Amino acid sequence: MAIDLIAAPSNLGLRPPEPGSVPGTAKAPEALRESGLFGAFARLGARDAGTELAARYRAAVEPGATVRNETAIIDHSRRLTGRIDAAIGAGRTPFVIGGDCSIVLAPALALRRRGRFGLVYLDGHGDFRHPGNSDEVGALGGEALAAAVGLHAPAVSDLDGLRPLIQPRDAVQLGARDDEVDAIELAETLGAFLPTSAVRTDGIERTVERVRAVVAASDLDGYWIHLDVDALDPEYMPAVDSVDAGGLDPAELVALLQALAPDAIGADVAIFDPDLDPTGEYAESLTALLEAGFAELGTATVVSTRGQERHG
Template identity: 55%
Template sequence: MITIFSAPSNLGLRPPELGSVPGTCKAPEALREAGLFRRLLAGGAIDGGVVLPGRYVDDDSSRAAGQVRNETALVDHARRLGRRIAGVIADGRAPLVIGGDCSLILGAGLALPGGTGLVHIDGHTDFRHPGNSDQCASVAGEDLAAAVGEHWPAVADIDGLGPYFSPAQTVHIGCRDDDEHLDEVRRSLGLALPARESIEIGMPDAAQAARAVTGNASYWLHLDVDVLDPLFMPAVDSPDPGGLNPNQLVELLTELAPTAIGAQVTVFDPDLDPDGRYAALVVDILATGLADLGRQVHP
């Protein structure tokens, strides 16, 4: 069964404008208010509480070269989040982490046993790293690279545990065809399926291909809601056309969730959803698509 908890981090994001704070930290409570926790608890989930991040600081003027934004607070949060995830798994339950930004993948990586695969569902590859860019700063746009060891050791090798996921057992689904790092991701990971290709082959086949790459073993499921086309989900920091529609995402999650060891959901921004309509959509997608999260791993 599921243990759902909040990780309201925005530490890995750039500020939307000078002096402001990214709104993803409000996502867990916005989704709670929209009924997500109530619906999952009605199906047998339990509420695991919250793992609070440190204070977000716009540190562009003070950050040393070779460091990411909010690095100390981000690493501290990853360690504490990792302990919480590990505890839930040790109790025989599937953790569902409601974030927050994509840097949460570091905490998952610290928690999971060796050999756990990763299925990264995201509208972007998030594969910027020091080897392909001189603009590294925001782990939320660099999380997949960090997860497979392609980043500065401070984030990619916390406590000597990197790489957190084997590249050969890592799958990316959902970027757009013009993603600047798609070619590198195809070379580096076990599988990369842009949104268009996953739509063309169909969600059951996309899920089957992903499971084959992870070794048909349990895997961590990362979902960034910007995998949805902005026609349906504009309440994210980097909306790009060409994404999935809600029914396609539900179908993909329904296929993948039962054999996932746990999952995280990221980058919904309530500041961009003043009337709550997009929160309601996210709730419907998650409550349906993740209802059987971990059921075949944590019977």
């Protein structure tokens, strides 16, 4: 299956980095294009499937909303869902280049409309803050996994009345730091919670087995990979909105992606911030990592007789 590259330049799910400023993640798709990402994937047979623009970022939470930019996030998610669904319907593999982590709602909605799918949420943070466990909700980028599995406010977790978009037992949080604040709830709620220490204790092969036991179960229609590049240790990727030590190294991340990407129905990448990469060196290193990790994205999936994607 050939890849469709979909740009999703959004910063709607993040807090302002400082008063009066806006997050730079909306610039990521163009910065990665400039660093050669789109060209590299074109040489592998991918095509540019266009850009889904987001509305203007606003720092204040609108009246009656739970998170900032709530209306804009919902609108962007629905439009991005359409592009993802069109790619899958055409027998292609969507690879969404974002953006902040709130973009994961779009593939979650697209796949929920088609059946029951798993989610590999590869992120240096749990993104599991929600109204049931925090009084500080308001930035959906740090709450996206909770929304995807139906624990957030209905406006962002019950799109199309299909809550949960991903069954909690069908999701894996992979790569969070060992001091993750919501570690206990993640472990009790999801199909698996595998922080960085678990990856290193188990090794790549065993970690992949544990992930696949959840997201590639026989009763699922496939799985999606969400990658927040802050899964990398800041020694290798400091150009992210929340820098915390203790992450994966590039070799570990590439090995995980190479093992999981072929059977995935699609993937997205988020949180790279070009404003924090003035020389472009991290865009270049990230381009090389994504090419190595996702070159075989979707190559092991086939179209089922129901028109959905299944593992082959």
